[in-house]
Amino acid sequence: MITLNVNGKAHQYDDDENMPILWALRDILKYTGTKYGCGKGLCGACTVHLNGQPIRSCATPVSAVGDQKITTIEGLSEKGDHPVQQAWQALNVPQCGYCQSGQIMSAVALLENNPKPDDEQIDMAMSGNICRCGTYERIRKAIHLASDLAIEVKGGK
Template identity: 70%
Template sequence: MIELTINGTKQKFDVDPEMPLLWALRDIAKLTGSKYGCGKGLCGACTVHIDGQAVRSCIMPISAVVDKQVTTIEGLSEQGDHPVQQAWQDLNVPQCGYCQPGQIMSASALLAQNAAPTDEDINNAMSGNICRCGTYPRIRAAIHKAAKLAREVK
């Protein structure tokens, strides 16, 4: 039995310790916000936070996150009012939307580490997240707006 803390709640999983975290989240915990994209950790659709760091859950074995805090898009904020989520809505970032949970999780991890990122900081932090629709300019603008919103709240 593997016990994880997901979005602040302890949950038990009776699974193979090598099961990818993504499948435990989606299939067992029924947290379907994180998406399957490539299965190789290359596209970023499955991004979650492990102890505040953006990681690819499709290649992370469930056994590697025992005693760590896992945060999914569903746990980023209860009301969807995290500054990144607000900026995404304000600037109408999503087109098809499939990659957006991973984009938001990577962006929020960036802003937790860097309250005023430059375009270069954003490009570096977001380089592992692929958007097939090409919304990169809106994503960058939304990250800048989220940084501003977060500074205004403080």
């Protein structure tokens, strides 16, 4: 039996330890915001945080996670008011929206490590996330806006 710590809650898991964390999250624990994209860890749709770092949940087995802290899109904020989520909404980033939870999770990790990234840093950090609709320019603008919103919240600027 493994205890999975997801969004600050402990969940007992006694299924296949080789199951990708994506399927444990979606099918067993019902955290369905994390999406299945390619199944090979290449597109970024399945991105979640493990101890604050972005990982591809489709390629990470439950056994590799143990009791580390997992954060899904549902765990960013109770009301969808995380600065990155606010920026995504303000700029109407999604087109189809399928990849956006992974995009948001990658953007949050970027801003945690680099609160004021430039375009090149954003492009580099987000290069592992594919958006088939091509909303990359809106994603970049939203990350800049989220950076400004986060700085305002922290009392800067």
